[in-house]
Amino acid sequence: MYWTTTTTTMGRSRSLSPSFLFPNMLIILLISLITPPPNADGLTFSTTRSTPTCSISFRNKGGFDPSVPNTNGKSSVVSSLFSSPAVQEASSSSESRPTIATAVDAGAPPNTLELREEIEKLGKSKSSSAPIEATKLLNELFDFYMSIDTDTNANEDENANANTSNNSTTAATENETEAKGSPNYSANDNARIYTTFNVHDCTKVIGAWSKSKHRDAPREALSILTKMNAIYNKFGGRHVRPNVVTYTSVIAAYAQRGDIEGASTVFEMQVTDFKTKKNYSAKPNARTFKTMINACTKSRQTRAPQTAEKILATLNDWHAAGQLKEGSCTITYSSVINCWTKSGFRESPQRARALLETMLQQYKTEGNEDVCPNGITYASVLDAYARWGDVDGAMEVWETMKEDYKSGNEEARPVVYMYTILIKAWAKSVHPNAPQEAEKLLQEVLDLYARGELEEGPNNFTYGTLINCWAKSQYREAPQRARDILESMIAQYKNGDERLMPNSVTYGATMDAYARKGDTKGAIEVFQIMKEDYESGNTRAKADVRIYGTLMSAHVRSGNKNAPIEVEKLLMEMVDLYSKGVLKEGPNTFIYGTLINCWSKSELPEAPRRAREILEAMITQYKKGDKHLTPDSIIYNSVLDACARQGDIEGANAVRKLMQDDFDSGNKRAVPNLRTYSMLIYAHSRGGKPNAPAEGEKLLEEMHDLYSKGKLREPPNTISHSIVINCWAKSDFPEGTQRARDILESMLSRYKDGTSNCKPNAITYHSVLDAYSRRGDIDGANEIWKIMMDDFHSGNGEARPERQTFSILIDTWSKSNKQQESPIEAEKLLQDMIDQHEKGDILEGPDAIVFSSVINCWAKSGLPESPKRARDILESMLNHYQYGNEKVRPNMITYNSVLDAYARNGDIKGALEIWDLMNNDYLSGNLSAEPNIPSYNTLINAWSKSNKQKEAPKEAEKLLKEMIDLNAKGDLKEGPSKIVYSTVINCWAKSDLPESPQRARDILESMIHHYQNGIEEVRPNTITYNSVLDAYARQGHTNGATEILKMMEDDFDAGNIDAIVDLRTYNILIDTW
Missing domain, CATH: 1.25.40 (Serine Threonine Protein Phosphatase 5, Tetratricopeptide repeat)
Structure with missing residues (x-):
């Protein structure tokens, strides 16, 4: 097999192989280095005019195959630097070389005095532009030598100075090899080019680039390296040939930017130069490996920690084989541990700890002092556990460190920042007592510092981490505790302890404690304290975008209906402060997103409109060039959510079009996703339109279609399907239940076919069960219940029955027509x-x-x-x-x-x-x-249905008066309704007491009086009037019944449409007469 890596450009736009290629290619290269140099034939590196390549191929026996062509047709990283014909010519075959003397005599080389001066400046300047002038002068020299005619003096000896400066065995071997076939080369010729420039000068300039923050620094460093090789290929002479320091410096330029791919490419060049071209001075050393590890540590590449660990293993193997004098050290191991710590992999803590244990084993058992763990090592491992909130793991490492310290390792002495990491571990954990445990650690630090066992006491970072721990807790008193700690810091700071000077992060964490509880008042109070602190001279307490974001979050969670309006005020304040230069940054996408989210959760009728207006304002600014306000999918989906919550289907469709247009015009962050379509379906479900279920299902089918065409990253998931199911379940369509069930069965089919994000969960099943429950279809509900249980027992944990499941089934029985069986x-x-x-x-x-x-x-x-x-x-x-x-x-x-x-x-x-x-x-x-009202009404109804006809109406009326009195005192939230009044009237009507008709009429007139005074809840209806008529009818009072009929007709004519005369009214009158 063979690997090929290519790039067309360097710096801003490289086209490289997939990211996983470089770490794997690098490891294969590292392993191949273990083979002794004399047997390393086969590694090829070539640059040609037509198709420059950088390829490595491996045969079955581990050798290199130079005959394998580059299969991807792209230019290599290195050859892309040969942009001019002269440089390309220099990179071609060097069978015919001119002498250096000829090169110098052909024209005076540029003045080297300026170059020397610029190189001297490099060590004194920290400016990112420092190496630029030196590079310009180097390039003039490169161009001069590369422009020499290559057709003369082809057979001059290029290594005549083999004995002039280096008598080492390696140098002698190198010069001996290079001297073959070039006997006429003189020492004076080599000296003439050496006085112009040499490998040390070039390496110094490359080293300056490796430390520079200039964006093109790696490309510039690689360009110098490549030109050095070009000069060597043309003239020979080890004084200009890159050595291990040169290559490592170029690798360092890439490492500083975490560019594993670029570093790997340069390392490949180094390996090729060492093994194929016999440049033994370029042999990778321990520092080369460490620099490669540094590239991994600073990289954001997914596989960076695995690559770093493999490089470490290769370094150890090479050292063990005697090919390197220097092996791994504490810094090397700590760098790999740090790489794991920052990676975010779930196994990071275990991998970091395994490396620590390897160090301890080598240090304690094998006596290798070079890998003695220090404070940085232990802190990195502790942090790996802390990031995952693994308190138990962190405490185990903590105990290991303390034992190591007690056994004589002074470098493992506990210090303040380690305690801070432990507090961080508690803050990240889900332990209910996390804040209290974190406070115990703070107290321990204070005690140790007071006894002189710690050189430093807790600092603002320690206190800030503790405040954050309280902020994230569920305790009701969390905001107050966070504030108490903040005020303690302020008091100590004002008494002269500069280490406890609160900064914006400290204040932000305290405000966050209030924000998480929706306590805007408390958050604003802390904000005012912060402003006062800043105005009194604490420049670290300056408010920033994050602070305003926290204030906004407090309003969002407050539940106040005016929260969106308050958040808008904060946004306008930010805009004003930014325009005046008080804020370094203006509102960004996160700030606008928080405001839109606040509107989306609001019940104010204007919420969808305001959310959309804010979005449109963002789009306008974005199109004017403000990249900080680039709307993304989250922003668009929040606006859709605002529309969906109020069933604004037209608004949702308009936002969808905006989003699609924005994406089509080049904003790839606005790509519609699963949530986008789910919000659209939800808008239909809330819209109340008859066609809502059908429209929701159409969108679901569209999602499936887009996914099959590769236009949607993920297939419709459980949520998408469940919303459509719920839409059908709540509809009045006869087929609603069956459609809900059909979609459930399609989900089950897809889930069983391997679509894991489509597996039904309890909510899905509840929606289908609810569809049956609404219709009182207990048989259908029981069928779904069986499907749910089968799904759960077959391994779908998401289908686990819940309390609501049983509640729906029980409710379905109560609604069914099987009254005898249901209870x-x-x-x-x-x-x-x-x-x-x-x-x-x-x-x-x-x-x-x-x-x-x-x-x-x-x-x-x-x-x-x-x-x-x-x-x-x-x-x-x-x-x-x-x-x-x-x-x-x-x-x-x-x-x-x-x-x-x-x-x-x-x-x-x-x-x-x-x-x-x-x-x-x-x-x-x-x-x-x-x-409550139903309680009284039920008891009155009990009296009405009892066989105690004499007591019943009187007791019922007592309860009515009790309700009226309690309501008047405020002890009952509502007064009696017309149902209660009608029940009492009916109770009188059914009794045989002589006063029954009059009492029924009195209650009716009381109702009419209250109704005419504006109490709509007691407006008499047909049932009320008929109950009073019934009271007169039972005792044969025709006149009274006629009067009640006229009252009923007058009430209806006056606008009370609930008082319409019906068939029962006439039947009662007929019975009366």
């Missing part, structure tokens, strides 16, 4: 839920809602045993609550359902017992058991 089956489901929870099959047991649903099922059944069964379940709930299960504490719905069971059976005695139980529970502190 019994509902109670079976309740028991099944309890059993499954105890076995761990479901995560949550039944709560008050589930128990109440079963009670309601019994209440509606009409079975004789209903009241008793309902009460038994209520008492079971009270019993569980007394044993500590807060979730099953009965509420007003529970009590009302039990009351209803007694009321339906006319059992006033049992109803009154439940009424007393409910009131006692409320008075004992259960605020959720407070009687």
